[in-house]
Amino acid sequence: MDNTQAIFEKLKIELLKHHSKKFKEDFLDLHNYDQGRFFGELTREERLLVYKYLDPDELADTFDELDDEPDLIAEYLDEMAPSYAAALLNGMYDDNEADILGAVRNDKLHKLLSYMQPVDAARVRQLLKYEEKTAGALMTTEFISVAVDTTVGSAMNQVKQEAQYAETISYIYVVNESNQLIGVISVKDLIVNPDDVFIKRIMNTNVVSVRDDEDQTEIAAQIRDYNFIAIPVVDERNKMLGIITVDDIIDVIDEESAQDYSRLAGVNSEDMSENPWKAVRSRIPWLVTMLFLGLISAMVISQFQNVLDKFGVLAVFITLITGTAGNAGTQSLAVAIRRLANDEEGDSVFKLILNEVITGILIGLLTGIAIFAVILFWQKNMVLGIIVGAAMSGAIFVANLVGTLIPIIMEKLGMDPVVASGPFISTLSDITSILIYFNIATICLANFY
Amino acid sequence: MDNTQAIFEKLKIELLKHHSKKFKEDFLDLHNYDQGRFFGELTREERLLVYKYLDPDELADTFDELDDEPDLIAEYLDEMAPSYAAALLNGMYDDNEADILGAVRNDKLHKLLSYMQPVDAARVRQLLKYEEKTAGALMTTEFISVAVDTTVGSAMNQVKQEAQYAETISYIYVVNESNQLIGVISVKDLIVNPDDVFIKRIMNTNVVSVRDDEDQTEIAAQIRDYNFIAIPVVDERNKMLGIITVDDIIDVIDEESAQDYSRLAGVNSEDMSENPWKAVRSRIPWLVTMLFLGLISAMVISQFQNVLDKFGVLAVFITLITGTAGNAGTQSLAVAIRRLANDEEGDSVFKLILNEVITGILIGLLTGIAIFAVILFWQKNMVLGIIVGAAMSGAIFVANLVGTLIPIIMEKLGMDPVVASGPFISTLSDITSILIYFNIATICLANFY
Numbered sequence: 001m002d003n004t005q006a007i008f009e010k011l012k013i014e015l016l017k018h019h020s021k022k023f024k025e026d027f028l029d030l031h032n033y034d035q036g037r038f039f040g041e042l043t044r045e046e047r048l049l050v051y052k053y054l055d056p057d058e059l060a061d062t063f064d065e066l067d068d069e070p071d072l073i074a075e076y077l078d079e080m081a082p083s084y085a086a087a088l089l090n091g092m093y094d095d096n097e098a099d100i101l102g103a104v105r106n107d108k109l110h111k112l113l114s115y116m117q118p119v120d121a122a123r124v125r126q127l128l129k130y131e132e133k134t135a136g137a138l139m140t141t142e143f144i145s146v147a148v149d150t151t152v153g154s155a156m157n158q159v160k161q162e163a164q165y166a167e168t169i170s171y172i173y174v175v176n177e178s179n180q181l182i183g184v185i186s187v188k189d190l191i192v193n194p195d196d197v198f199i200k201r202i203m204n205t206n207v208v209s210v211r212d213d214e215d216q217t218e219i220a221a222q223i224r225d226y227n228f229i230a231i232p233v234v235d236e237r238n239k240m241l242g243i244i245t246v247d248d249i250i251d252v253i254d255e256e257s258a259q260d261y262s263r264l265a266g267v268n269s270e271d272m273s274e275n276p277w278k279a280v281r282s283r284i285p286w287l288v289t290m291l292f293l294g295l296i297s298a299m300v301i302s303q304f305q306n307v308l309d310k311f312g313v314l315a316v317f318i319t320l321i322t323g324t325a326g327n328a329g330t331q332s333l334a335v336a337i338r339r340l341a342n343d344e345e346g347d348s349v350f351k352l353i354l355n356e357v358i359t360g361i362l363i364g365l366l367t368g369i370a371i372f373a374v375i376l377f378w379q380k381n382m383v384l385g386i387i388v389g390a391a392m393s394g395a396i397f398v399a400n401l402v403g404t405l406i407p408i409i410m411e412k413l414g415m416d417p418v419v420a421s422g423p424f425i426s427t428l429s430d431i432t433s434i435l436i437y438f439n440i441a442t443i444c445l446a447n448f449y
Numbered sequence: 450m451d452n453t454q455a456i457f458e459k460l461k462i463e464l465l466k467h468h469s470k471k472f473k474e475d476f477l478d479l480h481n482y483d484q485g486r487f488f489g490e491l492t493r494e495e496r497l498l499v500y501k502y503l504d505p506d507e508l509a510d511t512f513d514e515l516d517d518e519p520d521l522i523a524e525y526l527d528e529m530a531p532s533y534a535a536a537l538l539n540g541m542y543d544d545n546e547a548d549i550l551g552a553v554r555n556d557k558l559h560k561l562l563s564y565m566q567p568v569d570a571a572r573v574r575q576l577l578k579y580e581e582k583t584a585g586a587l588m589t590t591e592f593i594s595v596a597v598d599t600t601v602g603s604a605m606n607q608v609k610q611e612a613q614y615a616e617t618i619s620y621i622y623v624v625n626e627s628n629q630l631i632g633v634i635s636v637k638d639l640i641v642n643p644d645d646v647f648i649k650r651i652m653n654t655n656v657v658s659v660r661d662d663e664d665q666t667e668i669a670a671q672i673r674d675y676n677f678i679a680i681p682v683v684d685e686r687n688k689m690l691g692i693i694t695v696d697d698i699i700d701v702i703d704e705e706s707a708q709d710y711s712r713l714a715g716v717n718s719e720d721m722s723e724n725p726w727k728a729v730r731s732r733i734p735w736l737v738t739m740l741f742l743g744l745i746s747a748m749v750i751s752q753f754q755n756v757l758d759k760f761g762v763l764a765v766f767i768t769l770i771t772g773t774a775g776n777a778g779t780q781s782l783a784v785a786i787r788r789l790a791n792d793e794e795g796d797s798v799f800k801l802i803l804n805e806v807i808t809g810i811l812i813g814l815l816t817g818i819a820i821f822a823v824i825l826f827w828q829k830n831m832v833l834g835i836i837v838g839a840a841m842s843g844a845i846f847v848a849n850l851v852g853t854l855i856p857i858i859m860e861k862l863g864m865d866p867v868v869a870s871g872p873f874i875s876t877l878s879d880i881t882s883i884l885i886y887f888n889i890a891t892i893c894l895a896n897f898y
Binding site: 029030031032033065156159160163164169170187188191192206208223224225226227229246247249250251253254257275276277279280283284286287288290291294295297298301302305308309312313314315316317318319320322323324327328331335355358359362363366367370371374426430434 | 478479480482514605608609612613618619636637640641655657672673674675676678695696698699700702703706725726728729732733735736737739740743744746747750751754757758761762763764765766767768769771772773776777780784804807808811812815816819820823875879883
């Protein structure tokens with residue numbers, strides 16, 4: 001890491017001293033990802049020097065690594081001569097190119113497209129039409145396909161010629177005369193087989209592909225399950241359109257897991273704007289929904305106002321009981337979601353519920369006894385200890401059950417169990433906890449006082 | 450999907466009717482992942498037939514896809530003749546082989562190793578020594594390396610011979626006479642360069658590698674950032690030991706994101722045992738910690754017992770205020786964590802805090818006004834409405850601030866902000882919410898009654 005920073009410093013000095021040749025040499029020696037990091041540290045003036053010293057094709061490889069920041073790149077493009085910008089875009093993989101052009105202002109977009117080869121411009125326009133987060137929006141059209149009636153030798157020659165433009169050569173796709181995907185071979189197959197073997201004989205016809213309108217989450221699951229380096233994208237007629245590579249899918253998986261966490265809190269992760277008004281607009285709906293769900297609990301408590309008036313100390317423990325039960329329910333939820341993610345079904349779901357029931361009883365008892373002891377020691381009140389201890393046990397048992405059942409039901413209804421379960425479980429567990437607490441209190445107080 | 454099930458049914462029939470040749474042909478036509486799914490559906494008797502009809506090498510490819518269930522495979526091995534089991538393990542990639550042998554009982558392990566070639570057994574024993582979740586435990590030794598003084602042509606010949614044993618041929622690693630890693634070339638480089646070019650001239654010497662004791666999370670970050678298909682693993686002397694491939698890293702990323710979620714709820718994700726006692730032992734510590742933190746809130750409430758006795762309806766809204774403030778704090782937390790994950794620093798952290806302050810004031814005001822209106826309508830009590838509304842505004846403002854500051858502080862202290870922040874924020878926000886609520890109530894009641 002320190003080493004990289006030292007190289008970056010050296011590069012900056014070369015840049016500012018206008019040692020253009022040395023700079024170019026050392027810069028191109030870096031891995032593309034490090035080139036991207038270096039470029040990100042530069043000032044506007046330093047960047048203008050880079051555009052002077054590097055060919056657009058060379059910088060294109062750097063920019064391919066900045067593919068998660070299309071808005072930033074769109075700003076960089078503004079600093080360049082349009083012809084340089086167009087050439088640079090042209091040198092990038094076209095999935096990244098389309099992402100960036102999607103972030104460029106409309107007037108600028110037309111200008112850039114006018115500087116491109118008509119055929120490239122048309123291809124990019126086509127990619128820009130796909131909806132975000134679909135296979136079409138993720139794919140690149142830079143793949144290698146061969147005709148079904150070629151031999152290994154001539155396929156290899158084709159790979160030699162097209163390799164530098166292809167995003168991966170791990171798979172070579174086999175198409176018929178209508179450009180329909182009918183098979184796949186790996187570069188390994190090409191290397192180990194003799195030149196005169198026909199592709200048809202060695203290709204795998206059981207090829208897994210995705211449709212251009214398929215959602216990225218589904219595609220991520222397939223790449224993960226099948227351990228692919230890339231997956232082909234086809235249209236409704238099975239015509240080969242492009243490929244999605246595993247590096248883009250890793251970004252999708254990362255993004256989705258961050259999104260799940262944000263959505264749990266009702267925050268729209270794509271709208272991480274720095275504008276407080278927008279933040280308010282994005283957060284208020286979930287917050288107010290939860291507020292109104294919380295009002296149900298408040299209404300239930302107000303039904304027990306007469307018990308509270310007689311025995312005011314009960315109020316002290318409401319939050320403790322609802323909070324602890326909520327925590328227990330969240331634990332059950334976490335376990336249930338993981339089990340469901342592992343695709344367990346049938347018997348196993350029943351076993352999961354049974355286990356949670358037993359776990360809930362055990363945890364409820366232990367926690368109830370603990371809080372009983374604490375209250376006996378703190379408040380010196382046996383009846384209060386019994387009420388809170390018993391209520392805690394019951395509330396935890398119910399919360400565990402709710403935390404297990406709700407995600408199972410959500411999944412059966414086809415909803416995402418991670419995101420939808422949280423609010424329901426906290427609200428339901430709050431209400432049942434309060435009901436259990438005040439009913440136990442009413443019974444005990446009637447018997448003891 | 451339906452199509453696959455139909456094929457599975459057909460395969461089962463072939464199996465039970467002892468059409469061994471047809472079964473073998475159709476089974477091997479499936480993608481390895483689907484072979485694994487099919488195999489997972491079989492009964493013990495059906496599996497015994499599979500061991501009869503398939504060579505161990507053929508089934509090895511299937512078992513390589515079941516790499517996330519080493520315990521299950523260890524059970525399958527028990528069903529096979531030891532010589533078949535040893536041959537099957539030998540046919541698997543050795544990272545998976547080591548995982549499975551790690552799950553096998555000790556007596557069985559020695560028996561299996563005794564059936565292997567001594568050199569293979571020694572290699573697996575070596576892999577078994579690595580600690581879980583390190584590069585050494587994840588890596589496979591089935592990579593291709595070439596000497597630095599070879600030509601493209603002879604390297605290509607070596608690839609042809611070794612390809613079927615290598616887990617990937619995307620990269621060919623270049624080593625010196627002491628087996629130290631000094632460069633890397635891609636299979637693309639081999640294909641496009643003429644046969645007589647020396648590897649030394651075209652290799653990339655700026656090769657990114659990881660040490661065998663490095664943690665899997667770090668490795669995942671590098672593979673993601675550099676968009677690698679595989680990363681080489683070296684020892685402390687830079688000797689080449691193995692490679693880690695991107696498919697294993699996707700599993701790591703998946704696992705880590707599931708873990709984060711579970712750890713948020715204090716559930717140990719690795720101990721997803723079906724034994725309720727173990728579940729209790731794993732969940733109770735966090736739950737009891739949270740219970741005692743919750744007791745602090747209860748003690749704070751009990752300090753205001755006199756206010757509660759005079760104005761019992763206040764008890765109705767404690768949970769609502771702490772709950773809503775907690776939700777608002779969680780939203781800020783989610784935003785802060787995402788921003789921190791994007792590595793923002795300096796100015797930007799200050800801006801994040803400022804934005805959250807403004808957002809907190811706005812959301813607090815809006816929510817306060819909403820709850821004021823609800824209480825006015827429901828309880829017909831202007832003073833209660835003012836108390837709850839004002840307390841809600843203040844509590845949300847503080848919770849937002851806490852939800853932003855705690856993860857920033859956690860990160861500065863080198864702790865994982867996702868996992869450690871949750872409990873602190875809910876406890877802190879509960880206490881401040883209660884203090885704000887009852888202090889406002891005390892002031893208002895002193896003035897109005």
